Amino acid sequence: MLNRIVTTTAVAGVLLSAIAAPVAMAEPDGPPVDTGVVASDEPATVTSPDGWVLTVKADNETQLPVAPLTTAVSSREYLVGGTFTGTVTGKGKGTLTGGTLEAGYQIGCGIELGQIRLVGSVGASTANANLFTGAIPTGVTFPLSGTVEVHPKPGTVTQVPVDKKSFKAAPARITLKDTHIKVDGCLGQSFIRSYATLTSSTADTDDIVAYYGITKAV
Secondary structure (H helix, E strand, C coil): CHHHHHHHHHHHHHHHHHHHHHHHHCCCCCCCCCCCECCCCCCEEEECCCCCEEEEEEEEEEEEEECCCCCCCCCEEEEEEEEEEEEEECCCCCCEEEEEEEEEEEEEEEEEEEEEEEEEEECCEEECCECCCCECCCEEECCEEEEEEEEEEECCEEEEEEEEEEECCCCEEEEEEEEEEEECCEEEEEEEEEEEEEEEEECCCEEEEEEECCCEEC
16 A cells, blocks of 8 residues: 555656646746837926926837948947927916927947058069069069057047927927937947937026936947
């Protein structure tokens, strides 16, 4: 009787292992695919000395790195999108005459491609020439020797404006969808973030507030 119990238990253990195995194999492998969706930072708000409240924000942002059309390793290209909104509220002094809302992106490069220079020399020689026998040269060659020097420069931030909307009365809005932007001469890792600048004007004043999105490393 004891032998039967042990055998039954062993068989049950094999069956449980066989049932559990497909569940473990169903787990996904590799890193998640980048869909381009990025979180937006908190809205930027400022109250002007005249009492007007300026607010600029972003929603539904996307930043998807894509292969450059030129296939150059020093180019960075992205498909970007989002909705940028600017509002002016409150009961401030003076009469509002309108303003502008600008949206775009800032791309930072760790290393910028600098000067490229060829260092070397070019010579000339003749084939089958002999000054003592008077043999006639049969050809001329131009040997080239040298090296290529690349002088990288410290990284820079490139600001890429996408759209600027003038308005007479807020709210103002800019919506982007799969907009292509690029920067050249960029080596190493790059960083990208959105920005939006709201300017509200009266006859004698300009008030400005800027929004900056969350930085994404590529």
